[in-house]
Amino acid sequence: MDDLRAYLLSGPRRTPPLSAPVPVPAPVPKFFSRRLLLRAGLAGAGLAWLGADTVRASETPPAVAHDPVSAEYALRLLKAGNQRYARNHEVHPDASAGHRSRVASGQHPFALVVGCVDSRVPPELVFDLGLGDLLVVRTAGHVLDAVALASVEFGVKELHVPLVVVLGHSRCGAVTAAVQHVLSGTAAPGRLGVLVEQIAPAVREARTRPGDLVQNTVRCHVDRVRRELAAEDSCRVVGARYDLDTGRVSFTG
Numbered sequence: 478m479d480d481l482r483a484y485l486l487s488g489p490r491r492t493p494p495l496s497a498p499v500p501v502p503a504p505v506p507k508f509f510s511r512r513l514l515l516r517a518g519l520a521g522a523g524l525a526w527l528g529a530d531t532v533r534a535s536e537t538p539p540a541v542a543h544d545p546v547s548a549e550y551a552l553r554l555l556k557a558g559n560q561r562y563a564r565n566h567e568v569h570p571d572a573s574a575g576h577r578s579r580v581a582s583g584q585h586p587f588a589l590v591v592g593c594v595d596s597r598v599p600p601e602l603v604f605d606l607g608l609g610d611l612l613v614v615r616t617a618g619h620v621l622d623a624v625a626l627a628s629v630e631f632g633v634k635e636l637h638v639p640l641v642v643v644l645g646h647s648r649c650g651a652v653t654a655a656v657q658h659v660l661s662g663t664a665a666p667g668r669l670g671v672l673v674e675q676i677a678p679a680v681r682e683a684r685t686r687p688g689d690l691v692q693n694t695v696r697c698h699v700d701r702v703r704r705e706l707a708a709e710d711s712c713r714v715v716g717a718r719y720d721l722d723t724g725r726v727s728f729t730g
C-alpha cells in the first residue's frame with residue numbers, strides 16, 4: 478500500500494481551468510455541417526479548422542501548479558465546467574497527449590463525484606473535465622456500500638481530495654424502481670433488492686412531501702448519502718442534481 482500511495486501521490490499537481498470564457502467558434506460554412514464532417518471522418522480536421530485547438534490552448538492554465546485546491550475553488554471549477562457543458566461550449570480540458578503524459582506519474586484530482594451508473598450522466602463530460610481532474614465512484618442510484626465508502630475514503634484520506642459531490646439525476650431508473658417496489662410492497666429480483674433496501678428510507682421520507690415522488694426521492698436520497706459521507710469524512714460534501722433535459726447541475730448543501 479505504501480508503494481501504491483507513494484506512486485499515486487507523486488507527480489505534478491495540475492489545476493484545471495476555472496472559468497474558461499465561453500468560446501466563440503468561427504462560423505461554419507453551411508455546406509460543411511458537422512454531420513457531414515463526421516460522415517466523412519473529418520470531424521477532427523473540422524474542429525481544428527474551427528480553431529478549437531487555439532481556444533483550448535488559450536484557456537488552459539500552466540500545466541504544473543503546486544498549490545492545493547480549496548473546496549470552494551473546486552466547487553467553482555465544477556460549476557464553470559457544467560456551465561460550459563450545458564451551453565454546448567465545452568473546451569474539453571486535460572485531454573491532450575501532453576496532459577496524459579504529465580499525469581501519468583501521479584494524480585491529484587480536485588474533486589470526487591459519487592454518482593449513478595446511468596449512461597447519460599458521466600461526470601467528466603457533464604463537468605467538462607479531463608484526465609486526472611476527478612475521482613469518480615459510480616453505483617446504481619449512487620448507493621453506498623463498503624467498497625464505495627472505502628473508495629471515497631481513499632480519495633479523501635490518501636489523495637486529499639477537498640470536495641465530494643453526491644450527484645443524483647432526474648428520472649433515475651434505480652430510484653424509480655425503488656419507489657415502485659416500496660409502493661407495491663414487492664421484492665426486487667436478484668441482487669437488485671440491495672438497491673431498493675438502500676433507497677427505501679428516502680422513498681419513505683419523500684412520501685411525506687408534496688410533488689413528484691421520484692424526483693423528491695432523488696433529492697432525499699442525495700441528501701441522505703451526503704449526510705452519511707459528511708459524517709465519515711473530513712472534507713466538504715455537497716449534494717447535486719443533474720437534469721437530463723437541460724444538462725445543468727444544481728448544487729445543494
Ligand SMILES: [Zn+2]
Nearest residue numbers: 593595649650
Ligand atoms: Zn440513476
